Amino acid sequence: MAGLNIQDVTKRFGDHLAVDGLSLAIEPGEFVALLGPSGCGKTTMLRMLAGFEQVSAGEIHLGDTLLASAHQHLPPEQRNMAMVFQSYALWPHMSVADNVGYPLKLRGVRGADYQRRVGQALALVALEPYAERTPQDLSGGQRQRVALARCLVTDPAVVLLDEPLANLDRHLRAAMEHSFADFHRRTEATMVYVTHDQSEAMALADRIAVMREGRLVQWATPETLYRAPRTPWVASFIGQGSQLMVAAGRPGQRLQEAELMRGLAAAERTQPVLVRPEHIHVQTAPTHHDVTARVERQTFRGERFELHLRLPGGEALLAYHPHALEEGQQVALILREGWCLEPDQ
Numbered sequence: 001m002a003g004l005n006i007q008d009v010t011k012r013f014g015d016h017l018a019v020d021g022l023s024l025a026i027e028p029g030e031f032v033a034l035l036g037p038s039g040c041g042k043t044t045m046l047r048m049l050a051g052f053e054q055v056s057a058g059e060i061h062l063g064d065t066l067l068a069s070a071h072q073h074l075p076p077e078q079r080n081m082a083m084v085f086q087s088y089a090l091w092p093h094m095s096v097a098d099n100v101g102y103p104l105k106l107r108g109v110r111g112a113d114y115q116r117r118v119g120q121a122l123a124l125v126a127l128e129p130y131a132e133r134t135p136q137d138l139s140g141g142q143r144q145r146v147a148l149a150r151c152l153v154t155d156p157a158v159v160l161l162d163e164p165l166a167n168l169d170r171h172l173r174a175a176m177e178h179s180f181a182d183f184h185r186r187t188e189a190t191m192v193y194v195t196h197d198q199s200e201a202m203a204l205a206d207r208i209a210v211m212r213e214g215r216l217v218q219w220a221t222p223e224t225l226y227r228a229p230r231t232p233w234v235a236s237f238i239g240q241g242s243q244l245m246v247a248a249g250r251p252g253q254r255l256q257e258a259e260l261m262r263g264l265a266a267a268e269r270t271q272p273v274l275v276r277p278e279h280i281h282v283q284t285a286p287t288h289h290d291v292t293a294r295v296e297r298q299t300f301r302g303e304r305f306e307l308h309l310r311l312p313g314g315e316a317l318l319a320y321h322p323h324a325l326e327e328g329q330q331v332a333l334i335l336r337e338g339w340c341l342e343p344d345q
């Protein structure tokens with residue numbers, strides 16, 4: 001198996017820098033998500049990996065093979081990669097089995113070998129009973145599984161996925177997340193998955209490249225991104241939480257309760273700190289020693305209530321609570337920990 005090395009890759013469309021000096025070293029067999037808001041350059045990066053787009057500068061290697069540089073461009077069909085699109089891109093008039101086998105036909109595979117490989121690919125996505133149907137007679141999730149089977153039938157070293165769940169409803173997306181994770185375990189292919197949905201990226205990826213305006217902002221595991229986001233922008237993009245100014249700590253430091261509570265009470269507060277809602281303890285009977293907040297709004301989430309709180313200084317704070325409270329009610333807060341952010345560039 002071969003790793004994928006993206007070195008200082010830039011893509012310009014006229015004056016516009018769609019991807020700006022992006023570098024990522026992706027391990028063989030790793031599941032990587034490119035995550036960021038619309039227009040940040042994720043799809044452009046994926047298309048450069050696939051070979052549908054030329055790079056303006058930098059290099060892309062698969063193992064020892066140079067796939068792309070400003071002077072060299074290996075065509076898509078020679079890259080040993082397969083791509084799954086948001087639109088599935090299936091042939092409507094062909095059966096599921098014929099759709100899956102299509103890339104093999106293009107490569108001249110016939111007979112028993114063809115049948116065996118189509119059968120294996122369909123088995124991998126649990127679609128054998130549907131082999132003779134046409135895509136029109138399938139659900140959205142089943143169609144996406146056909147697209148997956150078709151992409152892996154040629155045994156690619158790298159699978160590229162461009163928002164593959166974007167057309168599915170919320171329940172189906174959750175079910176398909178399991179299918180993708182399972183698919184990855186079984187194939188052991190290196191996967192690069194583009195999405196603007198942070199919860200999807202967190203659920204699936206070994207590592208996430210967070211992109212903003214063509215640049216890489218942070219490259220880390222989902223847990224590190226959640227626990228230790230680098231900047232306020234990353235913190236606001238990943239998970240829920242509140243950002244407060246505190247007179248304590250320095251970027252990259254975790255503050256424990258005593259330091260955080262002291263820092264919050266001080267006058268000169270210059271350090272932005274992320275506080276996750278699960279680290280806030282809410283008490284309903286404040287005394288005059290406590291840090292207090294007012295309940296502005298609450299949302300019932302089944303297993304808990306989300307409290308939208310307002311501190312006396314005007315800052316907003318999100319907390320969880322097991323029971324309903326009164327809107328307008330004063331509560332006492334204990335902030336158990338916080339993470340110090342560095343300023344956005």
Ligand SMILES: Nc1ncnc2c1ncn2[C@@H]1O[C@H](COP(=O)(O)OP(=O)(O)OP(=O)(O)O)[C@@H](O)[C@H]1O
Pocket residue numbers: 013016017018036037038039040041042043044045196
């Ligand atoms: N062929 C093109 N010609 C000119 N500009 C382009 C072209 N393709 C993309 N762009 C621009 O490059 C930037 C990055 O686009 P890209 O599609 O990579 O973003 P994205 O992060 O995938 O967004 P989305 O989530 O909306 O698909 C955008 O500003 C887009 O308008």
